[in-house]
Amino acid sequence: MNKHALIIEEFACWGCRACEVACKQEYNPVEADNGIKYLSVWPDGPKRMNGKLDFMWRVSVCKHCDEPACVKACPEDAIMKREDGIVILNYEKCTGCQLCIDECPYHAIRFDEEKKTAAKCNLCHHRVEKGLYPACADNICLAHCIYFGDPAEIEQKILEKRKARGGWGEIIPKAISMSKG
Amino acid sequence: MPEFRYSNIEREMEVYGYDSFVKSHCRMCHGGCGVIVYVKNGKVSKIAGDPDCPIAHGTLCAKGLASAQLAYHKDRLTYPVKRIGPKASGKWEQISWDEALDTIAERILTYKEKHGPESVVFGYGTGRENEAVIYRIANVLGSPNVVTAGHFCYGPRICTSIITCGTNPIVDYENFPKCIIMWGNNVTISNPDEYKGEPFSVALDKGANLIVVDPRLTRPAARANVWLQLRPGTDAALALGMLNVIVNEKLYDKEFVEKYTHGWEPFVKRVNEYPLDRVEEITWVPKEKIREAAHLFATTKPAAIQWGVAIEQQTNCADNDRLLMFLMGITGNIDAPGGQVLNRQPNVVNVGQFGAHGMLPKDQFAKRLGGDRFRLASRFAILQPKCVWDAILEEKPYPVKMLFLISTNPLITSANAREVYRALEKVEFMAVADFFLTPTAELADIVLPAATWLEMDYVGDYWKRHGYILPRRKVIQVGECRSDHEMLNDLARRIGQGQYWWNNFEEALDYILHPMNITWNDFKKTNYIRGEVKYYKYKEGGFSTPTRKFELYSTTLEKMGYDPLPQHREPSESPVSTPDLYKEYPYILITGARQPGFFHTENRQIGRLRELDRDPIVEIHPDTAAKEKIKEGDWVIIESRRGSVRQRVRLSLGRDPRIVAAQHGWWFPEKKDPGHGWQESNINILTDNALESCDPAMGASNIRTLLCRIYPEAKGDSHE
Numbered sequence: 001m002n003k004h005a006l007i008i009e010e011f012a013c014w015g016c017r018a019c020e021v022a023c024k025q026e027y028n029p030v031e032a033d034n035g036i037k038y039l040s041v042w043p044d045g046p047k048r049m050n051g052k053l054d055f056m057w058r059v060s061v062c063k064h065c066d067e068p069a070c071v072k073a074c075p076e077d078a079i080m081k082r083e084d085g086i087v088i089l090n091y092e093k094c095t096g097c098q099l100c101i102d103e104c105p106y107h108a109i110r111f112d113e114e115k116k117t118a119a120k121c122n123l124c125h126h127r128v129e130k131g132l133y134p135a136c137a138d139n140i141c142l143a144h145c146i147y148f149g150d151p152a153e154i155e156q157k158i159l160e161k162r163k164a165r166g167g168w169g170e171i172i173p174k175a176i177s178m179s180k181g
Numbered sequence: 182m183p184e185f186r187y188s189n190i191e192r193e194m195e196v197y198g199y200d201s202f203v204k205s206h207c208r209m210c211h212g213g214c215g216v217i218v219y220v221k222n223g224k225v226s227k228i229a230g231d232p233d234c235p236i237a238h239g240t241l242c243a244k245g246l247a248s249a250q251l252a253y254h255k256d257r258l259t260y261p262v263k264r265i266g267p268k269a270s271g272k273w274e275q276i277s278w279d280e281a282l283d284t285i286a287e288r289i290l291t292y293k294e295k296h297g298p299e300s301v302v303f304g305y306g307t308g309r310e311n312e313a314v315i316y317r318i319a320n321v322l323g324s325p326n327v328v329t330a331g332h333f334c335y336g337p338r339i340c341t342s343i344i345t346c347g348t349n350p351i352v353d354y355e356n357f358p359k360c361i362i363m364w365g366n367n368v369t370i371s372n373p374d375e376y377k378g379e380p381f382s383v384a385l386d387k388g389a390n391l392i393v394v395d396p397r398l399t400r401p402a403a404r405a406n407v408w409l410q411l412r413p414g415t416d417a418a419l420a421l422g423m424l425n426v427i428v429n430e431k432l433y434d435k436e437f438v439e440k441y442t443h444g445w446e447p448f449v450k451r452v453n454e455y456p457l458d459r460v461e462e463i464t465w466v467p468k469e470k471i472r473e474a475a476h477l478f479a480t481t482k483p484a485a486i487q488w489g490v491a492i493e494q495q496t497n498c499a500d501n502d503r504l505l506m507f508l509m510g511i512t513g514n515i516d517a518p519g520g521q522v523l524n525r526q527p528n529v530v531n532v533g534q535f536g537a538h539g540m541l542p543k544d545q546f547a548k549r550l551g552g553d554r555f556r557l558a559s560r561f562a563i564l565q566p567k568c569v570w571d572a573i574l575e576e577k578p579y580p581v582k583m584l585f586l587i588s589t590n591p592l593i594t595s596a597n598a599r600e601v602y603r604a605l606e607k608v609e610f611m612a613v614a615d616f617f618l619t620p621t622a623e624l625a626d627i628v629l630p631a632a633t634w635l636e637m638d639y640v641g642d643y644w645k646r647h648g649y650i651l652p653r654r655k656v657i658q659v660g661e662c663r664s665d666h667e668m669l670n671d672l673a674r675r676i677g678q679g680q681y682w683w684n685n686f687e688e689a690l691d692y693i694l695h696p697m698n699i700t701w702n703d704f705k706k707t708n709y710i711r712g713e714v715k716y717y718k719y720k721e722g723g724f725s726t727p728t729r730k731f732e733l734y735s736t737t738l739e740k741m742g743y744d745p746l747p748q749h750r751e752p753s754e755s756p757v758s759t760p761d762l763y764k765e766y767p768y769i770l771i772t773g774a775r776q777p778g779f780f781h782t783e784n785r786q787i788g789r790l791r792e793l794d795r796d797p798i799v800e801i802h803p804d805t806a807a808k809e810k811i812k813e814g815d816w817v818i819i820e821s822r823r824g825s826v827r828q829r830v831r832l833s834l835g836r837d838p839r840i841v842a843a844q845h846g847w848w849f850p851e852k853k854d855p856g857h858g859w860q861e862s863n864i865n866i867l868t869d870n871a872l873e874s875c876d877p878a879m880g881a882s883n884i885r886t887l888l889c890r891i892y893p894e895a896k897g898d899s900h901e
């Protein structure tokens with residue numbers, strides 16, 4: 001079984017927001033201005049941390065959790081965790097009750113006012129199934145910090161990078177520890 | 182299970198049923214990234230990065246990804262128009278290209294006849310790699326006047342590097358610098374000339390140390406080993422302080438200094454005028470930190486300085502640039518692998534030759550506006566814009582009658598916007614080429630619809646110093662839009678310059694490439710061509726300067742009558758230079774921090790980019806906010822001696838409470854009146870363009886550091 005994960009090492013993120021626009025491009029025709037956001041980048045700080053000023057960019061997007069709170073929350077069985085690891089929200093089945101939105105610990109689900117459904121990243125499954133990287137993970141990120149693939153391999157890559165940097169960076173991104181737990 | 186590969190073109194074509202793809206070269210900013218443009222039913226359907234591109238290695242930014250939204254924008258100008266009402270009435274009528282170009286040609290010839298070619302001023306901004314054609318038409322005409330951002334953006338790096346070491350030293354990310362100073366820019370957001378954030382980011386991932394010089398806490402500053410949070414406008418003093426440490430603690434490269442520099446002794450004397458106590462007092466940076474940064478930079482090899490425009494939009498522009506080069510130079514990092522390389526371009530007709538600077542007669546060169554005053558700029562064909570506005574408004578030293586502005590919106594980008602407005606309102610005839618009817622274009626007589634990078638063939642990055650040229654291939658045609666190059670090629674023939682131009686612009690591309698014995702058609706088949714890669718070239722032939730040395734003491738500046746050694750000059754308005762004014766305007770205003778989706782005044786109408794940054798933001802410290810009774814998200818008034826605008830507050834701990842940081846470039850295309858809100862949040866309404874406040878050699882306007890007040894907007898006190 002091939003387990004897919006989308007992991008963003010926020011330590012390395014520069015806040016360039018290309019991933020946001022890449023996701024928009026994938027899901028909206030050129031003429032459509034906006035449309036719902038599956039992924040959003042936001043400034044965390046500047047704030048005081050241990051007496052030092054710190055400032056990071058955070059990327060909010062579905063983490064395709066191993067034990068997804070959203071799946072449990074949905075009364076319509078509209079969200080399911082697939083064999084390959086992707087958590088899919090089925091828009092046909094979604095009635096827009098918004099229970100999942102409250103339950104997601106990462107605030108990764110939004111309400112699409114136009115379609116009156118919940119909306120979230122489905123990990124570009126239409127691309128992944130055809131052997132294409134998700135739009136945001138297809139090498140557009142200047143920090144090379146958006147990873148797609150097997151979570152254990154990604155963890156390894158991030159650890160190696162951290163070593164090369166001289167030990168900088170979070171030890172393990174949250175999603176990895178989640179998927180282990 | 183299918184195998185995953187980045188930018189899998191064949192599979193994209195198959196899965197999405199695209200009709201074709203074109204590899205091209207983005208020009209939404211200075212970055213110049215290689216892209217793959219997928220086309221379906223004759224329209225751009227998707228833009229992706231090209232992994233074969235040596236500049237960005239397939240990564241892209243928000244602007245590049247949104248290019249198709251620019252090309253197909255509903256408000257885009259797609260045919261030539263002439264104004265049929267008074268200026269700024271918003272009354273336009275469609276005309277043919279022939280009528281438009283004939284009208285412009287007739288005006289150029291009439292003004293040339295009556296007032297001399299110098300009365301016709303061309304201009305461009307930072308947009309579309311059009312500098313070579315614009316200089317060519319002006320020089321052949323005999324006009325010495327091309328008004329650009331060159332006085333305070335990139336031009337200074339070119340001018341000062343030519344007189345110091347022959348050419349602009351470019352960071353050699355390919356060989357992974359082990360220490361990087363990011364000085365006054367954030368390459369991860371802004372992609373300044375020659376640079377993309379990607380190689381910088383990779384260098385950090387390889388373990389490079391990072392020093393950031395910035396009054397604001399950016400993410401790079403937060404990640405840095407040392408963050409030097411300086412008082413705005415004191416870069417030169419800080420650099421002199423670092424040089425003081427490097428010189429007195431003998432951390433410099435002795436062989437380089439002995440064999441390859443000119444003016445070491447007077448330079449040391451000057452540096453000794455800046456002991457760390459004095460530098461700390463000027464810059465607000467603790468001297469331990471200055472010493473730490475100087476040590477880290479001087480003792481880690483190779484090391485490089487990622488520089489940018491912020492240090493140039495200051496009173497001390499030329500010396501700031503020179504001082505950073507001195508840091509690169511005396512530490513032995515110039516032309517060293519992983520340091521800062523004096524690249525060789527491929528063997529093409531260079532931009533200067535194409536620009537026909539040699540054809541400008543001597544007596545016309547002598548008439549360059551402001552040429553007596555800003556002598557370094559003038560030598561390199563660069564003007565101080567105020568000299569143009571003055572010539573329009575006061576007709577001194579002679580009248581300027583016509584402006585032809587191409588891809589530039591000076592009403593928003595030039596200092597002291599209200600004066601710019603008066604000049605554009607008064608000028609007898611103005612033609613503009615742009616994508617939209619911008620606030621500047623609304624004051625024109627004729628506006629020509631310009632092509633985006635998706636709509637033109639060109640030798641991409643032709644003018645740059647990173648050593649590469651890359652083909653920009655035309656993908657689509659939108660309406661009647663034409664590239665700046667094509668429209669000027671056509672116009673030139675209508676004003677009798679036919680013998681110096683071409684039947685079509687493809688022939689001009691062949692001309693650029695002919696020294697390599699290839700044509701545009703051959704070049705189009707390549708991904709890129711790179712110039713010869715060679716390090717330490719100065720060890721054989723010296724530097725391309727008058728002394729053949731790396732000039733710490735500039736013989737060129739000395740001849741021009743300037744101080745040959747760099748110094749710190751206080752900004753024209755500062756707590757130190759104008760303490761009385763500081764009592765009335767108690768905050769230091771800095772301007773121009775970049776947003777990822779915008780390129781100066783561009784892209785405010787592009788949905789996917791505007792949604793990233795809806796409003797013009799001014800960042801202030803929470804303490805300042807409390808003092809001024811301002812809350813997060815409030816609209817506030819920022820006011821200087823010259824005027825006031827409104828922006829929206831974001832509270833941020835990441836700057837000194839004495840500093841207020843406002844965004845630049847704002848107008849509101851969604852406002853349909855012809856002003857499009859140009860006065861509402863345009864920070865250049867506040868900036869100073871007095872000639873006395875400019876850099877004495879380059880004429881750089883000091884738009885980055887001034888004094889302001891900030892206070893809540895009274896209810897109903899909206900500016901529009």
Ligand code: SF4
Pocket residue numbers: 008012013014015016017018019020041057059140141142143144145146
């Ligand atoms: S593309 Fe990469 S660096 Fe840019 S915002 Fe997204 S995760 Fe961050």
Ligand code: SF4
Pocket residue numbers: 061062063064065068069070071087103104105106107108109120
């Ligand atoms: S929506 Fe939230 S809870 Fe559900 S899988 Fe994604 S991150 Fe986990």
Ligand code: SF4
Pocket residue numbers: 006022023026038039061120121122123124134135136137
């Ligand atoms: S995986 Fe696809 S849907 Fe999810 S954030 Fe990335 S681009 Fe958007």
